[in-house]
Amino acid sequence: MKIDRALLDKIAHLSRLEFDEKDAEKMMKDMSAIVDWVEKLKEVDTENVEPLTTMSHEINVLREDEVKEHLSHERALKNAPKKDSDYFRVPKVLE
Amino acid sequence: MKTYATLREIQHDLQQGILSTQDLVRHHLENIKEKAHLNAFLSVYDDEALMRAKEIDKKIKAGKGGKLAGLVVGLKDVLAYEDHPLQASSKVLNGFISQFNGTAVQRLLDEDAVIIGRQNCDEFAMGSSNENSAFGPVLNDADNTRVPGGSSGGSAVAVQADMCRVSLGSDTGGSVRQPAAFCGIIGLKPTYSRISRFGLIAYGSSFDCIGIFGKSIEDVALVLEVIAGPDESDSTVSQRAVPSYSNELTKANGKGYKVAYVREIDESTGLQSEIKDSIQKKIKEIKEAGHTVEVIDFPLQEYVLPTYYILATAEASSNLSRYDGVRYGYRSPQVNDLSSLYKKSRSEGFGKEVQRRILLGTFVLSASYYDAYYTKAQKVRRLIRDKTKAILQRYDFIVMPITPTTAFKLGEHTDNPLEMYLADLFSVQANVAGVPAIAVPCGVDNKGLPIGLQVIADDFEESKLLHFSNSLLN
Numbered sequence A: 001m002k003i004d005r006a007l008l009d010k011i012a013h014l015s016r017l018e019f020d021e022k023d024a025e026k027m028m029k030d031m032s033a034i035v036d037w038v039e040k041l042k043e044v045d046t047e048n049v050e051p052l053t054t055m056s057h058e059i060n061v062l063r064e065d066e067v068k069e070h071l072s073h074e075r076a077l078k079n080a081p082k083k084d085s086d087y088f089r090v091p092k093v094l095e
Numbered sequence B: 001m002k003t004y005a006t007l008r009e010i011q012h013d014l015q016q017g018i019l020s021t022q023d024l025v026r027h028h029l030e031n032i033k034e035k036a037h038l039n040a041f042l043s044v045y046d047d048e049a050l051m052r053a054k055e056i057d058k059k060i061k062a063g064k065g066g067k068l069a070g071l072v073v074g075l076k077d078v079l080a081y082e083d084h085p086l087q088a089s090s091k092v093l094n095g096f097i098s099q100f101n102g103t104a105v106q107r108l109l110d111e112d113a114v115i116i117g118r119q120n121c122d123e124f125a126m127g128s129s130n131e132n133s134a135f136g137p138v139l140n141d142a143d144n145t146r147v148p149g150g151s152s153g154g155s156a157v158a159v160q161a162d163m164c165r166v167s168l169g170s171d172t173g174g175s176v177r178q179p180a181a182f183c184g185i186i187g188l189k190p191t192y193s194r195i196s197r198f199g200l201i202a203y204g205s206s207f208d209c210i211g212i213f214g215k216s217i218e219d220v221a222l223v224l225e226v227i228a229g230p231d232e233s234d235s236t237v238s239q240r241a242v243p244s245y246s247n248e249l250t251k252a253n254g255k256g257y258k259v260a261y262v263r264e265i266d267e268s269t270g271l272q273s274e275i276k277d278s279i280q281k282k283i284k285e286i287k288e289a290g291h292t293v294e295v296i297d298f299p300l301q302e303y304v305l306p307t308y309y310i311l312a313t314a315e316a317s318s319n320l321s322r323y324d325g326v327r328y329g330y331r332s333p334q335v336n337d338l339s340s341l342y343k344k345s346r347s348e349g350f351g352k353e354v355q356r357r358i359l360l361g362t363f364v365l366s367a368s369y370y371d372a373y374y375t376k377a378q379k380v381r382r383l384i385r386d387k388t389k390a391i392l393q394r395y396d397f398i399v400m401p402i403t404p405t406t407a408f409k410l411g412e413h414t415d416n417p418l419e420m421y422l423a424d425l426f427s428v429q430a431n432v433a434g435v436p437a438i439a440v441p442c443g444v445d446n447k448g449l450p451i452g453l454q455v456i457a458d459d460f461e462e463s464k465l466l467h468f469s470n471s472l473l474n
Helices: A005-016 A020-041 A071-077 B007-016 B021-034 B046-061 B103-110 B153-160 B177-183 B217-227 B275-288 B301-322 B338-349 B352-365 B371-396 B418-426 B428-433 B460-471
Strands: B039-045 B072-076 B114-119 B167-170 B187-188 B209-214 B258-262 B294-295 B397-401 B438-443 B450-456
Touching: A005 B418, A020 B301, A020 B352, B007 B046, B007 B217, B021 B039, B021 B046, B021 B072, B021 B114, B039 B153, B046 B114, B072 B153, B103 B114, B103 B167, B103 B217, B114 B153, B114 B371, B153 B167, B153 B177, B153 B209, B153 B371, B167 B187, B167 B217, B177 B438, B177 B450, B187 B217, B187 B460, B209 B217, B209 B352, B217 B460, B258 B275, B258 B371, B275 B294, B275 B397, B275 B438, B275 B450, B275 B460, B301 B352, B301 B371, B301 B418, B301 B428, B352 B371, B352 B428, B371 B428, B397 B418, B397 B460, B428 B450, B438 B460, B450 B460
Parallel strands: B072 B114, B072 B167, B258 B294, B258 B397
Antiparallel strands: B039 B114, B167 B209, B187 B209, B187 B438, B397 B450, B438 B450
């Protein structure tokens, strides 16, 4: 399957990534080759096979629902690129 | 300093007072300095490790040393160690300081291990050569023009070059076993869910396992029994009791094991002839030791790697959505609104291989292609798991190579991602099926480069796996 520029742009937007002309060319070429390669799975008969959706052997292992402080406010904000005393800061969203 | 075969020997001399933990830390720090060109460590906690060693020496004197007293450990840059840097060898996490200890790390510390530093790896554990790091490649100590394997390349080289005694890495598709094979050491990937993933940076959550590098099976067994087991911070972790793996090693086993060898792998054209020969030689030794070896068919072999790449990239695209430049890590200075903040921070912060896998994962999860790729791969995964488990019902182990070739040259596969993916051809089956697997040294090729043998066992059969591996090495 050929990944063209329109499809790449769509996936890139969903991934919140962007590419200049040169990188886009290389990405389309690599992705087309990888997608062609994984299409090999079409050869496998999976009629009546349920998808395997979890690898854990445990079902609903829950801990007690107790109120606990997992990370202090101060620690949670510590790595923020931009913050004030209480919040993460981002550019204005609503005018 | 004397060369010690096992931590037990070290602990014996520590008890006798003829060796101290500080001596051990100094010894490894000297090697780290001397072998700095290998680029295995991103941070070295020298003063801190020495101070901690001093504390542990006091505890040993008082008869209160923990199970891992005297053990010097390195951590792959994907494991959270409180108040220490953590960035998965990525620019997107520049400046990030871990705010808590991962469960495995906490358990090492609780038993008095000393953490000596943070190790280089492929960015977000995505790669097979350690060439995808924002901090540059790691070199193989056996030949500095060759890669150490990946993604846990720094962790493997650190043990290979005696910069620490044991390393913790992570194995999503072979990232512990493949570099262990390239560096001639032991690398264990336990059963999926045997060790808590809390504090492990996520890549493909249904595959990710913390793994252990060492030079002795006994050390690896001891570390596993310390870090494995239930954890209230990971609801997927196994609730099964953790055996004393290190004690079980010495238990005599009367019966011969039944071992399977996969025909399709032997017939694989990409397999280097010296690897084939060395494994055949090992199989002969296994038979001579009283075990039985039978050749079996595994016709799904060629579908394992494509299944892995669809599912692991899908999970990665979801897991890596958290790196958005808002709460931590890199934020592009070129932003004027929220959308450009996300896009520019991610595009400038992530390396190209990571972006390629995010795109591929987003593609296979997108509405028009979800069933054709993602659901299809989940179905094939079930077939691979069932077939692998069926073999392991009849046989104790499957043995096979870990890698199609020995360590390749730096730059040899960097232009073609598909070529690089093939380095994981034999290692991914254990991750796709969720079962435990180990890499053990199995000779060298004509150039003197290490060859690894892989042994795969059924779910939670680590005791048996370690016991058998130990017998292969002795």
